[in-house]
Amino acid sequence: MPGLDDVHAGYLPLLDGAVLVTAARLGFAEDHGIRLHLHREMSWATIRDRMGVGHFDCAHMLAPMAIAANLGIAPLSAPVVAPMVLALGGNAVTVSPLLAELMAETGWRDDGPAAAGMALAKALVRLERSASRRGRFAVVHAHSCHNYDLRYWLAACGIEPDREVDITVVPPPLMPDAIASGQIDGFCVGEPWSTIAVRRGAGRIVTTKAEIWRRSPEKVLGVSARFAAERPEVLDRLIRALHDAAVWCDASEHHAELADLLADAGHIGVAPRDLVPALTGLLEVAPGEAQSIEDFMIFAADDANRPRLSDGFWMLSQMVRWRQVTESDAARHAVRTVFRPDLYDKALSLEPSDSAIKEATLNDQNHWPEGLFDRSK
Amino acid sequence: MSPALTILVVDENRARAAIIEESLLEAGYARVEVVSEMFGLVRRIEEINPDVIVVDLENPNRDQLEHFFQMSRSVQRPIAMFVDRSDSASIEAAVEAGVSAYVVDGLKKERVKPILDMAISRFNAFHRLSRELEEARSELADRKVIDRAKGILMDARKITEDEAYRLLRRSAMNENRRIADVAKALVSAYTLLGDS
Numbered sequence: 065m066p067g068l069d070d071v072h073a074g075y076l077p078l079l080d081g082a083v084l085v086t087a088a089r090l091g092f093a094e095d096h097g098i099r100l101h102l103h104r105e106m107s108w109a110t111i112r113d114r115m116g117v118g119h120f121d122c123a124h125m126l127a128p129m130a131i132a133a134n135l136g137i138a139p140l141s142a143p144v145v146a147p148m149v150l151a152l153g154g155n156a157v158t159v160s161p162l163l164a165e166l167m168a169e170t171g172w173r174d175d176g177p178a179a180a181g182m183a184l185a186k187a188l189v190r191l192e193r194s195a196s197r198r199g200r201f202a203v204v205h206a207h208s209c210h211n212y213d214l215r216y217w218l219a220a221c222g223i224e225p226d227r228e229v230d231i232t233v234v235p236p237p238l239m240p241d242a243i244a245s246g247q248i249d250g251f252c253v254g255e256p257w258s259t260i261a262v263r264r265g266a267g268r269i270v271t272t273k274a275e276i277w278r279r280s281p282e283k284v285l286g287v288s289a290r291f292a293a294e295r296p297e298v299l300d301r302l303i304r305a306l307h308d309a310a311v312w313c314d315a316s317e318h319h320a321e322l323a324d325l326l327a328d329a330g331h332i333g334v335a336p337r338d339l340v341p342a343l344t345g346l347l348e349v350a351p352g353e354a355q356s357i358e359d360f361m362i363f364a365a366d367d368a369n370r371p372r373l374s375d376g377f378w379m380l381s382q383m384v385r386w387r388q389v390t391e392s393d394a395a396r397h398a399v400r401t402v403f404r405p406d407l408y409d410k411a412l413s414l415e416p417s418d419s420a421i422k423e424a425t426l427n428d429q430n431h432w433p434e435g436l437f438d439r440s441k
Numbered sequence: 442m443s444p445a446l447t448i449l450v451v452d453e454n455r456a457r458a459a460i461i462e463e464s465l466l467e468a469g470y471a472r473v474e475v476v477s478e479m480f481g482l483v484r485r486i487e488e489i490n491p492d493v494i495v496v497d498l499e500n501p502n503r504d505q506l507e508h509f510f511q512m513s514r515s516v517q518r519p520i521a522m523f524v525d526r527s528d529s530a531s532i533e534a535a536v537e538a539g540v541s542a543y544v545v546d547g548l549k550k551e552r553v554k555p556i557l558d559m560a561i562s563r564f565n566a567f568h569r570l571s572r573e574l575e576e577a578r579s580e581l582a583d584r585k586v587i588d589r590a591k592g593i594l595m596d597a598r599k600i601t602e603d604e605a606y607r608l609l610r611r612s613a614m615n616e617n618r619r620i621a622d623v624a625k626a627l628v629s630a631y632t633l634l635g636d637s
Binding site: 105106107108109110113114116117119139140204205206232233234235237238245 | 480498499500501502503504505507508509511529532533536537541
């Protein structure tokens with residue numbers, strides 16, 4: 065088709081890449097005059113590298129990874145801006161059947177993240193006593209909400225993440241294998257990889273991102289700062305196209321079609337039925353045992369796509385907490401250069417939101433975001 | 442030449458890994474190790490204790506490797522990605538070729554550059570080879586399907602092989618498609634009708 069602008073986007077085979085895939089495959093991009101070329105990659109490192117050398121104009125990115133790029137703590141990264149959030153929630157914490165058994169022995173019944181964390185703390189002590197080793201957990205990247213959410217939850221439940229467990233990195237599609245083979249005792253990962261582990265009898269979901277920090281951002285659209293500066297008008301249309309796609313993805317009547325589309329070998333390459341639980345929020349937490357999780361994953365509702373500086377500052381505070389960076393004005397400036405609600409508002413012709421920005425810091429709890437499990441109520 | 446360096450090639454594609462290993466050995470690097478099995482990768486790296494690690498960009502374990510390199514800073518020799526920001530041409534060439542390299546921090550650039558350059562050129566050569574092989578394969582498949590379609594036409598229309606080919610070529614030109622695609626459609630239609 066003539067007159068379309070070519071945009072190259074990298075993504076990883078995960079459910080929260082849905083907005084990019086539907087925009088490219090179901091015509092939302094073309095409706096806005098864009099030919100969206102998708103490039104599936106197998107690691108965040110390769111997304112970063114290919115963004116760095118200009119192969120991609122934009123990419124599916126872990127929100128903290130975008131911050132890390134602008135902080136200069138990741139190799140080879142070029143500056144990025146995040147004018148849009150691609151999904152809220154969508155991750156789950158899964159433990160091995162052995163650890164689940166040890167948790168059950170403490171009298172634990174599914175009752176929110178605080179109860180699960182208490183049971184896990186006791187289970188880890190028993191594990192250490194019986195197997196004389198610490199529990200091993202995996203996340204997808206050091207600069208990820210998976211890492212920070214898991215650590216936040218553990219720490220809030222009295223488990224010191226750096227001393228009482230080991231936390232390593234495993235790529236999402238390999239999580240089910242890693243837990244089934246006993247290399248790890250638990251993990252925090254985006255869907256469908258918890259569902260797949262559960263259905264293989266290799267794990268039990270004990271809590272979710274939506275419960276640890278309700279309605280919190282997960283992946284963002286990372287756009288090369290150069291592209292944003294040189295082709296602002298194309299970026300506006302891209303944001304509008306992705307927003308349309310996100311609204312489509314959110315609608316329950318589209319979930320079956322969305323699952324079929326993403327299940328394709330060229331995208332996630334799993335059975336459609338393994339994508340459905342996350343889309344409906346009715347998770348299979350153990351084989352045959354369903355549990356409804358409110359707001360498990362949100363693509364567009366509740367103004368989900370608008371990046372919030374408050375969330376960026378909160379992520380920075382977690383990077384500081386786990387000693388990945390030190391608190392500084394330069395670091396706070398980096399957050400401002402990444403999270404760009406102004407670009408989102410401009411693209412969708414919205415009035416800038418006047419809600420006060422909460423500049424969260426580690427020590428100033430008054431500015432912590434809403435929805436953290438141990439602070440609500 | 443720096444024959445004392447230990448180089449680790451991490452690649453699930455055994456053929457490609459073998460080509461790189463051979464080239465490095467030929468160039469005089471005596472200590473080259475190849476890991477194609479990703480299970481227990483981190484432990485293998487600890488055992489091998491390499492100075493330079495060459496990894497393909499499609500490897501899903503790159504995030505795990507980079508995490509390990511960062512974590513091991515205190516106990517082991519630090520490993521960093523081989524990037525010299527001034528040398529963007531080299532970075533681009535590597536990413537273009539689909540390869541990345543990690544080196545022990547402090548290792549001089551001139552000692553590592555020839556290794557990376559060699560990996561880049563071997564990766565490119567391997568892609569070229571795979572592409573050519575793929576083309577040769579599909580060419581062979583095309584020829585087979587065209588032969589089959591010709592046979593069907595010859596039987597059905599009682600015409601010669603040349604006439605059958607001209608018929609295929611004419612419909613391909615009329616429909617603006619490849620001859621092989623017309624042949625493929627004909628063969629599958631024929632098979633569907635159950636006459637094969």
